[in-house]
Amino acid sequence: MSALPPSPPLPDSGHPAFADIGFDEPDRRDETHDPHEPPARPALPAGLLANLNPEQYAAVTLAAEPALILAGAGSGKTRVLTTRIAWLLQTGQIGPGGLMAVTFTNKAAKEMVHRLSTMLPYNVRGMWIGTFHGLCNRFLRAHWKMAGLPQSFQILDSGDTLSAVKRVIKAMKLDEERFVPKQVSWFIASSKDDGKRPKDLPTDDGQARTMVEIYQAYEDQCQREGVVDFAELMLRSYELMRDHPEIREHYQRRFRHILVDEFQDTNRLQYLWLKMFAGTPGALAGREPAAVFAVGDDDQSIYAFRGAQVGNMSDFEREYRVRQVIKLERNYRSFGNILDSANALIAHNSRRLGKNLRTEAGPGEPVRIFESTSDFAEAQWLLEELQQLHRGGMARSETAILYRSNAQSRVIESALFNAGMPYRVYGGLRFFERAEIKHALAYLRLTENPNDDTSFLRVVNFPARGIGARSVELLQDAARASGRSLYQSVGALGGAAGTKLAGFTALVDRLRDATRGLTLREIIERMLDASGLINFYRTEKEGQDRIENLEELVNAAEAFVTIEGFGKDAVALPVDETAPGTIAAPLPGEPEAVAAVDLLPDAETGEILSPLAAFLTHAALEAGDNQAQAGQDAVQLMTVHSAKGLEFDAVFITGLEEGLFPHENSLNSISAGGNEGLEEERRLMYVAITRARQRLYISFSQTRMLHGQTRYNVKSRFFDELPEAALKWITPKQQGFGSGYAQQYQQAWQRGSGPGGMVGAGRNSGWQPAPAAPPSWAAPVPAAMRQSAAKDNGHGLRQGQGVFHTKFGEGVVLTLEGVGADARAQVNFGRHGTKWLALAIAKLTPIE
């Protein structure tokens, strides 16, 4: 008997193309097994399971039932995930069409596919392995009609989303001061991430009601224009599953194994989405839910600020009655002192699922702690230490400097730049986010869908063709009045403006007609020429880089490939040979750099998305690398957040100061369960520490330039939570302004020309500023007061002086006022806040 009946046909389907494409081929191999009775363990493919430790082995070979894997940092998480997939396939428990593996980032998905392809003798690219959003896209392309979308719907990135929101606010004639586009955009995205439509939201007060109205109007606008934002991809897929039992049943029967990476980072909607695909225990008539294999680490949950719910882990455990919780605690990355530090630190968090990393590698080097007088001195020290490591034979790319906030990179970059030390900063503009690329994509999108108003507005007058803001406004009014797109409304305008606009739409039409039947490369080349983009940048002084990027876009199109079929039958096709029915030979050697996507066929007709539409989808879902200075062996600079998932021989964690790390803003979010904000900061520090293989350095500075002013800082409380035995304090005894590092740095700074050509670090998309509250942790020191810095007021104190108070502990003097019995001092006690003290009463002992 087969416990797993073949998937039912989709409603109104039965079109042969559906199965031919392999998109939804039911897995016949399943029918020889009963997945609910664990199959006898077959002979293991040679080498596949070799060298797994007992816990890894247990996880990889778990029976087909819901499981939670608590995978500590460096415990071989990706290996377990990929080996399990390979094992499931090779033991014949499931076919390549019967499982789904979900990650958060394209990078992780690619890594998984890459590793799998080395484990399995066939092409794995056609499988349902990808990011949440990538899989949603695939799903919606198959069921676009039922989802109420046009077949070639476009995807908005966060920039597009913001401008779309701006247009809505303008159209509603609302005050942008009261309804800040960024905040509104964030509100809409978070509502969607919570699974909520406008009708599900409270409208208690006027402000809230208007916000919901904007949300509704934004939805209508997106629907009219045929575009979806990132959150919409998830929400629309979820609702489609929820509201269509036949679709739901189809996919629930199909995917018997669902593997989820970084489960601790899932938000509410993503968990709901997973439950839809897996089925909820007890709610399925006589069926078992899919075997969800959730891999995560609650100690590495650092994205609560963008909606991640660590609670999904315990919810999953409870709701799916997980019997198998496996902890991977053996660390293969770091030496003992590093792990001891990580363990001791994270032990200060409450409500952990509980995990302790261990290694057999021995203690290794101590964790080195450096106290510096200024951020300049800290940067200079970093440079010298890096030079020493490099002289000792360590590759620069194996060394990383981590910081809590992007603003910290500047001073470090200056020091490295002036010394000629190659470095690479993560976090700049991504390829597909560059202005010239967005312009080019806008033209391409208009040929696919002229009603895409976002794209229309972006390029209607770029390059300049005499269509001013006034004309555009008239056009928008006409469009609004008739409820049609800008493109459709051009005819309604007369006069000179109407003529020029008609010229633009004619250009779009010409482009669409002229590129029909051309290859992707030819389409893009034609567009670059006809739009005038290339010419525009040729005449620009700074246009050379932009032209190179546009050429790179042509290359990306050239390398664009789709995958057809599953497993052994899968072939990679250059996208221009994918006319339905044609089969091309696999690309020679299947280069790793290839940008592979799916054919994205319609579930009913099997009709494949045009190469151009598929490419545009790809561009939207994968913003591309941000390697500004790739190639060279360079020191890696990044925030702690972006370091997650990476590892280096030597790691420098900088700026360990109260208010900065842990960050002041995080300390506000105290909930019933404790100080959630602080605990997330601690997890962040835990992530930072566990990036290091051999050497770990942690530094902090007494003073730091922030927002143009010097701030006096107290060292981070996290130092108190590290095991003294694992540490080595390497700060030179004698320090201070005008001596040592600070002075050396000053000279280097004056000599150098400053950091030219470095990558801009500022980049904010969902984050919203909290109401401005003056930071209490490191009050800026007014210039007038600074004069008193060197002056002694009779109490042996000066500004910047370290002091000790019996109740508040260590602090730094920020300001001094009055003399004699009246003398007062403002002291920053870090976590205990900033206080004014009467020096006649308070017992302050100078330290250092």
Place this chain on the structure above:
DNA sequence: AGCACGCTATTTTTT
């Protein structure tokens, strides 16, 4: 249409 000035905000980020 393009530039200059002034204002504002400055934790973390992927898709």
Place this chain on the structure above:
DNA sequence: ATAGCGTGCT
């Protein structure tokens, strides 16, 4: 300090 953005001027 400084970058990005909106407004207003040439």
